[in-house]
Amino acid sequence: MEKDLAMDLETLKQQIRQEVERYRSELIDLSLRIHANPELGYEEAKASKWLGDFLAENRFQVETGFCGLPTAFRASYGRGRPVVAMLAEYDALPDVGHGCAHNILGTLHVGAGLAARPVVDQAGGTVVVIGSPAAEKLGSKVTMLNQGAFEGVDVALQAHPRMGAAPVGSRFVAGLNLEVEYWGKAAHAATGPWLGISALDALILAINNVNGLRCQMRDGTRVAYIITDGGKAANLVPEHAAGVFTIRAPDTAILDDVAEKLVNCLNGAAVATGTRLEHRMGLKIQSSRNNTELIRLWTENMRALGRTVAGIQSSSGAGDIGNVSQALPTLLSFISMSPEDLPHHTREWTAIAEGEKAHEALVDGAVGLAMVAADIITQPEVLARIKEEFQDKGTKP
Template identity: 30%
Template sequence: MAVDEKKKALLNWLDENAADFFRMADQIWENPEISWEEVFASGLQADYLESEGFSITRNPAGMRTAFIAEWGTGKPVLAFIGEYDALPGLSQVNEPVKKAVVEGGPGHGCGHHILGVASVAAAAATRKWLEANNISGTVRYYGTPAEEMGGGKVFMAREGLFSDLDAALTYHPSFINMPSKASTVAVVSSSFRFNGKSSHAGGAPHLGRSALDAVELMNVGANYLREHVLDGTRIHYVITNGGQAANIVPETAEVDYILRAEKLDYLLDVADRLRNIAKGAALMTDTTFEETIKSGYASMVSNHAIADLMYQALEEIGPIQYTNDELAFAQQINDTFEATNSGYIEQRIDTLKLGKQAADTLRAHSDKPLLSANFQAIDEGIVYKGATDVGDLSQVVPTGALETVCFPTCSPGHSWVNTACGGMSIGHKGLVHAAKALALTAAVLYTDKKTLEKVREEFEEQMDGKTYTPLIPEEMCPPQ
């Protein structure tokens, strides 16, 4: 598919400025900051966008490492979404062998340094393009902290900071160039603390009210609940305080629960039923309890119309071209693990539960350690078991999700492999590929009213009149 002249300028600008974005990503990679501590990364990106003419809102929703950059006026309002948090313990040099820069230190094992900068690049390119072509509309970049642990987007969604968006374009580094039509589970993590009365377990048990009994009865109730929930629902618990000595009736006891479900509204329902079980356990044992919700991510509602536009954009750009050195680098990493190149593809087919057509499409590219081709979404109808705060965004605004190749086919997700490849040219190529596809997708949404309407209609249909309820309580604040 030929790219028209107008769009070519968008792609050219990204090629001409690519070195700046690679440098920005490298700087963030060299200074990995874990969730809520991304002072350097958020500052670097905000300063850059400010220098490019964006107005910056700092500390939105009370988060010191969040910011919103905005340029332009009026409708449509489109957003690129960035993350920049690293993972603890995944420090790694940019070489194809496992070796930490700082033993036990953090590292970009999920590629969020590329994620954020690709979206910054797309925002800057789109802004230039709108101006050059005199197209009206507003472009935003949301710098969202703590995707890995806490979920900055959840707090932003709760504050209504996404509410006036017409669409949001998200991106994540991956082993494949593909828009996603998958969903992710909703998850909530909470702690139940029961309070009873301590007494001598032998001498005066009749005076005691055991908080541990309440915890145990709650767990029994939860285990019976398991049978009467939809497939795909998960209930995990661990007792974090069961008392101190067997001869003391425990005055306090605590249990942590994590609930997962495929849909947000269903998760809210299961959470209510679990709360009733806690009430029942307290009633049975003459104790009281309080629940503290620690975090909660909504399920992902992916917009297929945007995914189709993203695929069109990928096709306009063409495949990623790798050098022999890059292929050798990736091959050396693939060889570190037990499977062959085609073995890794078979594992992907298996985990994604792909149908024959999608599986054969992937198999056709299984000889190399890096998938250079672009793929149509092959994950439609799939619910990934991992949760992300992109879910909360997707509950309030039509959200597209793109992936590009930054890691070899063996990549086991959060790992040293991702840190290594994200710190060299394989990551850079995935970054610019993503920025181009995101910007081209936005260009269509800014100029094609009908497509934007289709995107909105699909969203309305998916939400079916439901409004977003955040899983975190109103009084919960992001950590400072």
């Protein structure tokens, strides 16, 4: 049976193409609907419902509110092993909307799940689409991991839209968000400022402390920040100020070191100004691991679709898929939706994410991931190599 399926793999892959073509217009319409209704992380009520409902209408078993996250879902088709998970994301960005093309990213993985059904029907196994919210805020996949959502999953797959050349993999860095609040004392800023304690001064001093730390940071480390509350009126000494710092570092050891120093900067500002500091660490995001066997499969299938691929990309960005890749074999690949290499998280990306090239990326990405799933499900020796490589590399990125 296994031998026959392996020999007939090309027939299965042709069926995958037919499945995606069958749902092409519906997938594009769904992507455009999500694009026209951008929702921030953990607020993706419409997108998660539309994606989950579409899968349910097509014979997937769908669990909403997955892992206690209202806009997360888990949709499964088939039974038994191996279990291949498609990792969908669908949150937007403030102001620019879908400037990271998550309308394509979410719909692409739903399409991949649908396209893998003929493989599961004939060869067994299970395909799962996991809807993970708030990818831009970092952390929902960590929450899912901590709650056992990936137990029993053999391989996780993701193909992210991008501009320009499409790397076969990415070396994501480690990351951490830090929310900060300072509390002081209100007073009139003109008639009695000495009676107050400026929380804003404390936050600005903390920012300056962090900026002074930059020359001590390792190459590849990034710290950015925003002020979310700088006071209510210019003639009032602010009794409250708040901000968010985000750290990116090559690995978790460097991340921990920078985070400790950053907290020292925050504490120093509080002592100097006589304010009270409160800070909250977000979930720690691990650097990503690549799997060369999964990369080989993706490369071969992309080339079969007439697409070119680039080598593994080193990135200064972070994503909670990094934590998934440290827990089980994971493909973090990319598919191009424009020949021009434009910076992401921009309005230019938002415009391209609803265009024809983006729709082509959606279709080819769905086909490509489903083909990788077919390779894994029908060829036990392929899955064995994937797992052997993962085990041999331990926890190294």
